[in-house]
Amino acid sequence: MLSKTSSEKRSIPLAEIRVKRVKEFLIEKFFFANGLLAILILLGIFSLLILKSYPAIEELGWKPFLLSPEWNPTGYETSRYGILSLMVSTLMVTLGALLIAVPLGIACAAFISEVASPRLREILKPTVEILAAIPSVVIGFLGIVLVNPILSRIFGIPHGLNALNGSLLLAVMSLPTIISLSEDALKAVPNSYKEASFALGANRWQTLARVSVPSALSGIIASVMLGMGRAIGETMTVLMATGNARALTFNFLEPVQTMTATIAIELGEVPYNTTHYYALFIIAFVLFLMTFLVNLASDVILQKYQEVSR
């Protein structure tokens, strides 16, 4: 706005101003197009997943995908496309990961923001950053070579590639997200809250447990949701560490095959544009919806929380 008025006041030919204005207009439109890219890609992924999963639904209907108890597209007699068993596996491994990572992550965040000396904080913060930078395939590799023998010895089972292994690894992978975002939330709690609590005679623990954590709760919940989204969508670690057996089970000591692992294993084997191929896109679509909803929920919680704290 400012630029327009100032260039009008100078005495340069009208044509030159016009050229300048057109140029500026075009440049702005160019950046605008780039800005729209994120929306376009998201829409592109969404519509592509629908487009590619539709042929399978057109051929078989909804029922086999929702009602069949197992996923076995290459079965000897009949192909079975029950994605429910895969969803159960994914949710089971994710739940196990959260049971470990949520208490540990929140406690660690509280430690960093309330208890740790500045020096310890200087160690812990990079630790979390480095933990986040470790590639998932390396974590999965450790699941095979490190966690696998330990689990098999503790529980006396032939091998330790099972849902519990996957949960442990996913816990490590979602910890950095939960810790750093929970810490941000705890840091955002106004000092006056804590001071009021101290003034009433509460000690540091009571202030942390009854004032700081409850006022940061929405931020903490949002961080847990983001960690959960990450765990649901994680591919390589679960592919390598959970043993990949398709049978439906609720036992953490048995091998399971998650949605992501199924896609990773089978997409390389199926011919393009077959029912099995399209069925893999149905899994991807459900996976996309699950992570989308979890992320959206965390977003909504964060937005509300920001409004309240203002």
Add this chain to the structure above:
Amino acid sequence: MKKKWTERLGFILLTLSGSIVIALLGIILFDIISNGIGAISWEFISQPPREGMTKGGIFPAILGTFVVSIVTILFSVPLGMCAAIYLHEYARAGRLTRLIRLSIRNLSGVPSIVYGLFGVVIFVQTFRFGTSILSAGLTLGLLTLPWTITACEEALKTVPMAYREGALALGATKWYTIRTNVLPYAVPGMLTGTILGLARAAGETAPILFTGAAFFLPHLPRSIFDQFMALPYHLYILSTQHHAIEEVRPIAYGTALVLLILVLFLSFTAILVRYRYRKKMKGSI
């Protein structure tokens, strides 16, 4: 008295949690380094695999990861930069801007395997790039785009408003202002974000599974339309798909160590650039 005990117990628990997290990283680094260091030699990083990948080095995998990362950067950095410039310099607060930001946040939460499927359909099949360096690089580029945008915008935020106002007050146009008074100061920050995005892309496996990574190639790729070997994929193959898994375990550890060193080196470089840049910015204001 009871109050004091709960406080002490609570703080012990918190300290324990902090120690566990440090210990986790310690265990991970110790295991990979102590088991992988023996495999590292000049031959290991400069020679191709031999005898069914049971001997020799991992040079083609290192090269493949390097080349794909370059394609990734060339694709995602210009787009990410321009999108960030729009969001921070041009966009007005409103429904559309909110929608763009929501899309970016959600894109960064899309599972990497879904990006892989997207890459297969769009780049491999529709654009007919085949399973190649180009397809894999573009897929990883899409994956890193939301991070690149966010990082570039953070960098633009650090440039003081006064720099823009000064140029505008002298009659410069908006684009001229951005070009001369904003971008030069934001570049180091953008660089940091780019390197961090690169570190993540280099370690990603799921998106390249079907878009171009190969089990084993007898020769190095000759163009960007060839398949390639990559470090993370190589590690995955060596630890799950190989016919003599126990025999190649030292090589797998060595590969894991090289990958870890690469990723951590990139991350540290980024952190160092950020640190120096912050110091400089503080001096200039």
